[in-house]
Amino acid sequence: MTKHTLFVCKSCAFSSTQRDYMGQRGGYHLLTHLLRLQPQWTLASEYAIQSVECLSACNRPCVVAYAASHKTTLMFGDLPPLQSATAILQLAEQYHASSDGLVLRQERPDILKKGILARIPPLPDC
Structure with missing residues (x-):
């Protein structure tokens, strides 16, 4: 099965009004929480949690x-x-369970029902 990747922007602000929290960016805190949960997560071996410098959505936390x-x-x-x-x-x-990567809005966890920034189609087979 294909390995999946969860990209996490480590440069994101903590909130729309606060750049840092306890001396670190919001993205750092989110990445830290995800990495702390990863060892107990049932799909830990199926996912790479990858930090990135920027996902170019800088006006959003x-x-x-x-x-x-x-x-x-x-x-x-x-x-x-x-x-x-x-x-x-x-x-x-x-x-991971979806064959095409799409998850209906009403089926997503509440915090992820809003805030979708992009749906990028898969690369065509060449």
């Missing part, structure tokens, strides 16, 4: 993207860094 070969890439923003990690991993499980 915390941004993540779900990606895998032959699937639509989904990018979400406006995620509160201290409250989102569990929901992000829940959506990762739904994304």
Whole structure:
């Protein structure tokens, strides 16, 4: 089965009004929470949690993207860094189970029902 990747922007602000929290960006806090949960997560071996410098959604707090070969890439923003990690991993499980990467809005965890920034189609087979 294809390995999946959860990209986490480590440069994101903590909130729309606060750049840092306890001396660190919001993206750092979100990444730290995700990495803390990863060892106990049932899909830990199926996912790479990859930090990135920037996902170019700088006017929004915390941004993540779900990606895998032959699937639509989904990018979400406006995620509160201290409250989102569990929901992000829940959506990762739904994304993993989806054949095309699409997860219906009403089926997503509440915190991820809004804030979708992009649906990028998979690369065509060449």
